[in-house]
Amino acid sequence: MNQNAGTVVLKEVGKSFQGKMACSDINLSIREGEFFTFLGPSGCGKTTLLRLIAGFIKPDKGKIFLNQKDITHLEPENRNVGMVFQNYALFPFLNVYENIAYGLKIQKHPQTKIKTKVVQVIDMIGLNGFEKRNVSSLSGGEQQRVALARSLVVEPKVLLLDEPLSNLDARLRDKMRFEIKSLQKELGITTLFVTHDQTEALTMSDRVAVFNQGQCVQVGTAEEIYANPKNAFVAGFIGDTNLFEVKIKNKTAIISEDLTLLLDNQNQGKYISIRPQDITITKTDENSSRSLEGRIEEVIFNGIWMDYLVKVKGSDFRVSVTNTFLHSPKLQVNDSVYLSIDSRCIKVID
Ligand SMILES: Nc1ncnc2c1ncn2[C@@H]1O[C@H](COP(=O)(O)OP(=O)(O)OP(=O)(O)O)[C@@H](O)[C@H]1O
Ligand SMILES: [Mg+2]
Missing domain, CATH: 3.40.50.300 (P-loop containing nucleotide triphosphate hydrolases)
Known part of the structure; x- marks a missing residue:
């Protein structure tokens, strides 16, 4: 035709x-x-x-x-x-x-x-x-x-x-x-x-x-x-994300009084967005000063992904980890964990 x-x-x-x-x-x-x-x-x-x-x-x-x-x-x-x-x-x-x-x-x-x-x-x-x-x-x-x-x-x-x-x-x-x-x-x-x-x-x-x-x-x-x-x-509409309303000061996003994240530039905005797959979750603190300490509230098995809902100082983070046969991180509800987020993965938006 x-x-x-x-x-x-x-x-x-x-x-x-x-x-x-x-x-x-x-x-x-x-x-x-x-x-x-x-x-x-x-x-x-x-x-x-x-x-x-x-x-x-x-x-x-x-x-x-x-x-x-x-x-x-x-x-x-x-x-x-x-x-x-x-x-x-x-x-x-x-x-x-x-x-x-x-x-x-x-x-x-x-x-x-x-x-x-x-x-x-x-x-x-x-x-x-x-x-x-x-x-x-x-x-x-x-x-x-x-x-x-x-x-x-x-x-x-x-x-x-x-x-x-x-x-x-x-x-x-x-x-x-x-x-x-x-x-x-x-x-x-x-x-x-x-x-x-x-x-x-x-x-x-x-x-x-x-x-x-x-x-x-x-x-x-x-x-x-x-x-x-x-x-x-x-x-929020395209792909899962962690969206937080923040105040930004000196390249730092303030989520709450005791929860702040370092940004990699001076962008100004009202929110930050972090994709769940950009957060690393571990049982031991591998990034010392930069890690966030939290507790797992929910574990969701998705086939390809494991999704963890983690509470950090009153805020909820969703973390997605590829569920490979050899390397799935055997984590459970109530486990104490550490999250680390590369500042380049934190998007500042309006
Ligand atoms: N002929 C009509 N008379 C009155 N209101 C209408 C008419 N057609 C659409 N609307 C209204 O216009 C708005 C947009 O409707 P539209 O059908 O374009 O939405 P949509 O994005 O296609 O939604 P959906 O995903 O549910 O199909 C809605 O609030 C709807 O109620
Ligand atoms: Mg329609």
């Missing part, structure tokens, strides 16, 4: 419903062929943004461009944008073939062309033999494929995917994550992917935009956002 991927630009886009802001002041520039993810908690405006880009609703403010062309007021069918909805929204009275052919029929293509294209996309998505099945008799994963095929068959320049994996069980979700990603790569189609699942965002995306309460808080690659979260919300 020949796809010409598109660029999508949002300029100061805002939308309210009954006076309540759903998204505001959104400025984004999505590159050709990019896998771009909107990540954020429920109700932060992700679906609203996709519907604005697809044209099902119009913004109160701002402009939307597809390949430099202003599409803000174009009808959905004239935009060249395909959308897979949060609940798939398949037509329950049509079979698999008819569901997939629907968009081409609306565009009034000749029957022979419709057939060729539908067969091609059914093959691509691995649904051969399902053509006559009623969509309500399909499993969640199969419905998801039909929804994907239905939007791909019209060869959109941009593909919008609204939490397409959220209704699937964990194993199927992993499999479809991989399949969607490789299909996207193969087609080179610009894809906007919505999720509230940080693992999906981190593993699939070229870039991620993190949203909170209708606003875009940070945009970057998964690594950039994970390593340098812009504020406490992002730090």
Whole structure:
């Protein structure tokens, strides 16, 4: 299938419903062929943004461009944008073939062309033999494929995917994550992917935009956002972290009167974030002046990780240690332990 991927630009886009802001002041520039993810908690405006880009609703403010062309007021069918909805929204009275052919029929293509294209996309998505099945008799994963095929068959320049994996069980979700990603790569189609699942965002995306309460808080690659979260919300939303409200004085973060941590630079901010895997936990004090003495309150076995919840002078630290066969540190609840943290791993944030 020949796809010409598109660029999508949002300029100061805002939308309210009954006076309540759903998204505001959104400025984004999505590159050709990019896998771009909107990540954020429920109700932060992700679906609203996709519907604005697809044209099902119009913004109160701002402009939307597809390949430099202003599409803000174009009808959905004239935009060249395909959308897979949060609940798939398949037509329950049509079979698999008819569901997939629907968009081409609306565009009034000749029957022979419709057939060729539908067969091609059914093959691509691995649904051969399902053509006559009623969509309500399909499993969640199969419905998801039909929804994907239905939007791909019209060869959109941009593909919008609204939490397409959220209704699937964990194993199927992993499999479809991989399949969607490789299909996207193969087609080179610009894809906007919505999720509230940080693992999906981190593993699939070229870039991620993190949203909170209708606003875009940070945009970057998964690594950039994970390593340098812009504020406490992002730090807490992407990956587990130890977040402390602090006062900073003379390169020292003061968590409480008797609990302070040395920083490696003069940064100012309201919080510090320390990833659980950046803390070393030992039974004996190996770092003397720099270690924090605490007691284990909880031990959580996670397969790959052991998580220890450690109380240090009234504050809680989560420490993650790789659970290798030869080197797991046999620690138990109530053990007295020492934590050491390299000052470079302490991120100061707003
Ligand atoms: N048609 C509508 N009428 C009134 N309010 C709406 C409408 N659509 C969305 N909203 C409100 O706008 C806000 C953002 O909704 P949206 O569906 O974009 O969130 P979301 O990020 O997709 O959430 P979720 O992860 O739960 O799907 C919510 O407070 C929602 O109630
Ligand atoms: Mg939504």
